[in-house]
Amino acid sequence: MPLRCKQERRFRITLLLIGLLCSIGPSAQADDDFDPATHPEVRTMLDSLSEQGLASRELNAAMQAAQYRPQVLDAMSHAAERRLRWDEYRDIFIQPQRIQQGVAFLNENRDALARAERVYGVPPEVIVAILGVETQYGRHKGTHRVLDSLSTLAFHHPSRGAFFRGELEAFLGITLGQGVDPTTLLGSYAGAMGYPQFIPTSYRAYAVDFDGDGLKDLWNNPVDAIGSIANYFSEHGWQRHQPVLVEASGPDTLPPSIDFNRTEPPNTSVETLKHVGIKPTAGNLSSTDEVVPLALDFADGHVRYVMGLNNFYVITRYNHSHLYAMAVATLAQRIQTAMGEGA
Numbered sequence: 001m002p003l004r005c006k007q008e009r010r011f012r013i014t015l016l017l018i019g020l021l022c023s024i025g026p027s028a029q030a031d032d033d034f035d036p037a038t039h040p041e042v043r044t045m046l047d048s049l050s051e052q053g054l055a056s057r058e059l060n061a062a063m064q065a066a067q068y069r070p071q072v073l074d075a076m077s078h079a080a081e082r083r084l085r086w087d088e089y090r091d092i093f094i095q096p097q098r099i100q101q102g103v104a105f106l107n108e109n110r111d112a113l114a115r116a117e118r119v120y121g122v123p124p125e126v127i128v129a130i131l132g133v134e135t136q137y138g139r140h141k142g143t144h145r146v147l148d149s150l151s152t153l154a155f156h157h158p159s160r161g162a163f164f165r166g167e168l169e170a171f172l173g174i175t176l177g178q179g180v181d182p183t184t185l186l187g188s189y190a191g192a193m194g195y196p197q198f199i200p201t202s203y204r205a206y207a208v209d210f211d212g213d214g215l216k217d218l219w220n221n222p223v224d225a226i227g228s229i230a231n232y233f234s235e236h237g238w239q240r241h242q243p244v245l246v247e248a249s250g251p252d253t254l255p256p257s258i259d260f261n262r263t264e265p266p267n268t269s270v271e272t273l274k275h276v277g278i279k280p281t282a283g284n285l286s287s288t289d290e291v292v293p294l295a296l297d298f299a300d301g302h303v304r305y306v307m308g309l310n311n312f313y314v315i316t317r318y319n320h321s322h323l324y325a326m327a328v329a330t331l332a333q334r335i336q337t338a339m340g341e342g343a
Contacts, residue, residue, distance in 0.1 A: 034066040034151050041155060049169060054176050062172060062182045066151040072144065073156060075189040086296035086304070089323040093133050094330050102128050102335040105137040105222075112210065112223045120230035121240030125339070127229050129332035130318065131222075134197040138222060141194060142187035146171060150191040150200075167191055170200035178215065185219065194218030195225035198232075206232040236317040237310065244312045244329045245294075246285060248305040250278035258293050263316040263325075266290040266309060278305055294322055 036043040036059075046059045106113060106128050113124035128137075135141050150171055153164035171191065175182040187193040193203065195218055207216040210227025218225050254260065255276035258268065270280065271287040278293065285291070285307070292308030308325070315325040 034063045034068070034155065036060055036063050039063075039155075045165060045169060049172060052173070054173060058176050059172060062147060062176070063151070065147065065183045067145075067148045068156070069144070069148045069152045070156075072149045072152045072189045076153070076157070084323065085298065086323060086326065087298045090327060090330065093327045094334060098132050098136060098331065099334045099338050101137055101139075102132045102331065103338050105131065106335065106339065109222055109226060112226045116210070116226050116230035119227075120234040120238070122230040122233045122238055123332070123336075125332040125336040126233075126244075126315075126328070127226055128335055129328045130229050131195055131225065132331050132335075133324070133328055134192075135195055138195045138225075141219070142189075142192065142197070144187060144189050145183070146185045146187040146191050146193055147182050149187065149189055153191065164191070167200045170204050174200055174203055194220075195222055196229050196232075198228070202232065206235060232318065233314055236314045238314050239310050242311055243283065243309055244315065244325075244332075245309060246280045246283040246291070246307040248273070248278050248280050248307050250295075250303070250305040251276070252303070254295055254303065260293050260295040261322040262292060263313070263320045263322055264292065265313050266292050268293050270307070273307070280307055292322075294326070296326065 033039060034042050036046050042063050046056065046063060049059055050056045102125075106124055110124075113127060116127060117123055131137050150164055150168040154161055154168045155165075157164055168191075171193075172182060174180075175185065185193060188197060190199070192199050198207065198218060203216075203218060206228055207218055207224065208227045208231050209216050209224060211221065211223040213221075215221070216224055216228070218228060250273075255278070258273065258276060258278070267290055269287065270285050270289050270291060273279070273291070273293060274287070292312055294306040294308055296304040296306065298304070306326070308322070312325050312329065315328050316322065318328075319325070
């Protein structure tokens with residue numbers, strides 16, 4: 001083929017490719033764009049929020065600033081609770097430094113924690129353990145811009161978009177209602193915020209102004225965070241002066257008739273567990289008491305049996321994972337022990 005013909009052919013192919021890219025470019029860009037002027041679903045959401053009293057100008061500005069973050073979708077599918085053994089998960093949170101930091105936080109906030117226990121019935125060490133697991137007592141509140149995370153999940157998550165649209169709406173309502181710029185706040189990849197990592201609907205439902213300054217500030221105020229965690233637990237049925245779990249013994253092989261590690265209200269009787277060789281080794285449970293049967297796995301193959309009580313179930317309302325609840329209960333016990341030792 002003559003050189004000129006080859007050049008003309010390449011030129012035509014180049015033009016064709018440019019045309020194809022131009023034809024798909026705007027559509028692809030629109031998929032990642034939350035501007036209400038070009039995104040009908042965002043426009044509908046903002047119209048509804050505007051009808052509830054939020055300023056249209058501020059709503060539009062917020063969503064025009066929102067950015068699509070595909071890494072958020074990837075993080076959602078790789079949560080540690082879904083892929084780790086108990087000993088692996090435990091070792092993330094149960095460390096000498098985190099225990100000592102918990103003791104220091106408890107001592108620094110002793111008055112607020114004591115008042116939270118009086119009002120809501122939740123022990124200081126449990127509240128502190130939540131903060132220790134969630135943000136290492138406020139040291140790590142998240143690196144994702146909450147607006148971006150929630151916008152991405154609201155309009156791109158394959159199955160939970162409606163849920164996250166509700167969270168995005170709540171987030172815009174909370175921030176704009178309190179005069180906070182929604183583009184400035186950082187949190188988790190799932191949109192959890194502040195010291196206690198409340199998702200926006202939990203923030204709206206359970207946050208309290210525990211220091212009486214007129215603001216429910218969970219981003220910067222540890223006292224409000226303390227009261228809000230205690231209120232959350234109280235509203236979910238925390239039982240004052242009751243334990244979280246009871247240790248148990250059991251067979252080397254898991255009994256197939258028992259459904260372990262369910263984050264549901266206690267529904268298996270102690271008597272039922274005794275029939276398959278699982279017995280409490282502490283506490284004063286009766287045969288008719290109902291518990292959550294737990295079997296915690298270790299690298300060497302052995303299993304630790306535990307009976308979760310009502311307060312264990314309440315902790316799983318904060319994060320629907322038995323591993324999470326066990327980490328909180330373990331950290332609380334270690335902090336309490338360290339306080340008793342004068343650490």
